Amino acid sequence: MPWLRTETFCRSLWWSGVILLLTLCTAQAQERVLTTEAIAVRGSIPMTVQEIDITYPRGQSPYVSFKKVTPKPIPSFRPSERRCEVLHEASVVVSFGSTHEAEWKEGKFILRSRAQAEGPHGQELLFQRPDLAVDVLSYDTLHIRGETSGAVTLALTDVATRQREDNVPILQINGTFDVRLPLKTIARQLDLRHLMSLVLLPQDLTNTVTLSHLVFERTDRLRQHSPQIGFWLWDYHKGITQGRTVIEECQRAGCRRLFVQMPKATDADSLWAEYAQFLRAVKNTGIEAFALDGHPEAINDPTPLVEKLQQLLALADNTSLDGVQFDIEPYLLEDFFATESGFVRYLTAIDQLKAALRPGLRFSIVMPFWFSSQKVHGRAVTFAVMDRADDVAIMSYRTTSKELPSLAEDTLRYGDLIGRPVWLALETRPLPLEQHVVLHREIHRERADAYLDRSARQVILSPPPETVTTDWFRVHHRYTVAPERVTFAGQNQQIVQSVIAETSKLLSNPSLAGVVIHDLPGYLALTDESRKE
Secondary structure, eight states: OHHHHHHHHHHHHHHHHHHHHHHHHHHHHHHHHHTOOOEEOOSOOOSSOOEEEEEEETTSOOEEEEEOOOOOOOOEEOOOSSEEEOTTTOOEEEEESEEEEEEEETTEEEEEEEESSSSSOEEEEESSOTTOEEOOTTOOEEEEEEEESSOEEEEEEEHHHHHTTOOEEEEEEOSEEEEEEEHHHHTTTSOGGGEEEEEEEESSSEEEEEEEEEEEEOOOOOOSSOOEEEEEEOOHHHHHHSHHHHHHHHHHTTEEEEEEEOOOTTSOHHHHHHHHHHHHHHHHTTOEEEEEEOOGGGGTOOHHHHHHHHHHHTTOOTTTOOEEEEOOOGGGSTTTBTSTHHHHHHHHHHHHHHHTSOTTSEEEEEEEGGGGGOEETTEEHHHHHHHHOSEEEEEOOOSSGGGHHHHHHHHHHHHHHHTOOEEEEEEOSOOOOEEEEEEEEOSOGGGOSEEEETTTTEEEOSOOOTTOOSOEEEEEEEEEEOHHHHBOTTSBHHHHHHHHHHHHHHOOOTTEEEEEEEOHHHHHHSBOGGGOO
């Protein structure tokens, strides 16, 4: 039919025009990013900059973050069975300061060693390969059985300790031994997601160690309660002036914990007293009352936060307050990621805030989910914070439950191991679309398409002129953060509740305490289908 072929051709031509238009628009948008004259640097500029992340929030001015490029981590093998026998997989033995002979006999691993001279010596038994770690964070016990001809210290290594040629002693053995070691204590010194080897350190010049059992064991634990719902309330004036309404809204939404922003330090004493009264009213209804505060600059000087905490504690005793939560967000400082000192200062500030807290009050910290992949002194930042806090809230902002497990599982597994409650978080407030341009340092000026002008305190997105002799960069990649992926804004309350219910089914971790919603006004702004006529 000629008319059908003509219509098909017209449709094809129309779609070709649409695709061409979209391509031109995309190219123009990318060109707009690349030809931006300059992005001002608001904070300090590190001595060495390896990576620059430029964020373009829609409708707002762009801003930069300086980062260091971290080496690609060694991959980990993660066993799934309840008992993980690593002895039979440990086929590589490395000696230092000694020689050794190893053999399997009747299901036992026999290791004979002889020191070459007085001094440190021993053997390292790799659990997998030198380029592969083992992830045993889901286990809670290490069972070791065997015998030795003399005194031996057993130690473990993870990727970080092995790279610096160190180890962590876990047990002294002599003669026949059959020991179960709780991994809870070991996990505070090693990253169990990246365990590498067992190290044997004999005290005698000659020694024989026979291992018949080297097993990581997991005890199945069930969650004893359903995950609860909490809310953040940043507008403390609303709590003070509309306290009864706020409490009724919380009760209607099934809220079991309310985090309320502290007043400003400059607010009148009478307002602080009213704030303490509101917390007491919340607690009297059976909802846990937590004071809330924090700002990025606290990692440089936590004194203002400590003083506000002291002002609150002078008005609110433990009968009117359950705990205090701090949301510091240090990564908002432009130079935070440039060196590891940022995380060191972060932990120091947390220690100082905890020291100022009165006994009996719970100490809670808010963190992004990706802190579990950041390191401080060789440890995951998330785990280091969890060692200090009574519970944590993880900003796992996603709008589908299927994405939450991968974001939060390491934090939940560590929480299971050390008995630390973990709250996940959902976002309900409107967020802008964000475009990101990531720049990496470039050593060849002719290949660079951006540079850092330190004197003008600007990042210039254009090829560096010949007069610029250093701080060259190139565009490494671009990515976009779509708001519909991270916030429920524009949807309804029933969708939020269904995601919470699905998350509870997907995640059986005992450490999952609940889901905290950011925030109460944002949630109430969502349509409530159940109340429509």
